[in-house]
Amino acid sequence: MTYHSVSERVRQRNVLNVGVSLGFKGLSVRDPIHNRWEGFDIDLARAVAAAVLGDSRKINFIPLQTSDRFTALRDGVIDLGTFNASITFQREADYGITFVHPMLFDGEVLMTPVTNLSEPVCEARMTRKRRVAALRGSTTQENLRNYFDRLGLDCDIMLFDSPLQARQAYQNGLCDLYCLDYYLLAGERAQLPNKEMHIILHDRISLEAMSPAVCSHDPAWISAVGWVMKSLIEAESLNICSKVVDEVYREADGYTKTFLQPGEGLCRRLGLLPEFTREVISQVGNYGEIFNRNLGDKSALKLERRDNYPWASGGMLYSPLFI
Structure with missing residues (x-):
């Protein structure tokens, strides 16, 4: 060449x-x-x-x-x-x-419904259930495992091929959390029909x-x-x-x-x-x-x-x- x-x-x-x-x-x-x-x-x-x-x-x-x-x-x-x-x-x-x-x-963060928080504290440790939607082929899966291991919490990571699939699984209640980079996740939240009922948590999973x-x-x-x-x-x-x-x-x-x-x-x-x-x-x-x-x-x-x-x-x- x-x-x-x-x-x-x-x-x-x-x-x-x-x-x-x-x-x-x-x-x-x-x-x-x-x-x-x-x-x-x-x-x-x-x-x-x-x-x-x-x-x-x-x-x-x-x-x-x-x-x-x-x-x-x-x-x-x-x-x-x-x-x-x-x-x-x-x-x-x-x-x-x-x-x-x-x-x-940017950096990966988490979104969850308000109803999934055991207390009015916007942190992952306060979530009741932790089935996490993430994209296949991204850095998210490994980052999530490392982060929740440090917190001493279990999580079930569910991988999807597209943001539409991940957002629909989260919106339909198949997942309790949705993990993406902050700017991406803010855009995903904006497309939810009741976005005010969903909170981006303070946890910063990674710096990327x-x-x-x-x-x-x-x-x-x-x-x-x-x-x-x-x-x-x-x-x-x-x-x-x-x-x-x-x-x-x-x-x-x-x-x-x-x-x-x-x-x-x-x-x-x-x-x-x-x-x-x-x-x-x-x-x-x-x-x-x-x-x-x-x-x-x-x-x-x-x-x-x-x-x-x-x-x-x-x-x-x-x-x-x-x-």
């Missing part, structure tokens, strides 16, 4: 094949009315399409079960995975994939960093996708959003100019368009815009960013320098 094998294949096809989850509100959901995918993970994929093809709409989204995500990436069925996957040692070693850059810091993933065989593609992700974070750190990027571009000097005009030769070595950062911000926005639109203040979920601020603002997001 040539050094630019993936980016060249994407350009020849003129479309980016992207693996996404089967559907999580706020992360990746297909709008049946407008026949389009929306969400935080979807916008990360759109940023890559803008940087490589110049058009954030040139994407073929392929929904995948949790257990099939990494084999699809390894086997070349998809060029990119933005399926809210946790970065783990085992996944990179087993499947020959690479997580490009942490883009969402989520990242888009690519196959490991192409170093240039790994770098390209990684720098697209970093550009979203750096743009917010520099206060460059979609509304002002063109104005900032015209007046840019110093480091801001270097960021918005990285150099045609450097970009082409990675299979990126010249001035790809400008394209990404113009078409998709910076990290803050993406978060607020899908998960934060401007979304239906209105979730807090928690750890997901740039490091200079007290968060865990960071970008190396564009020099």
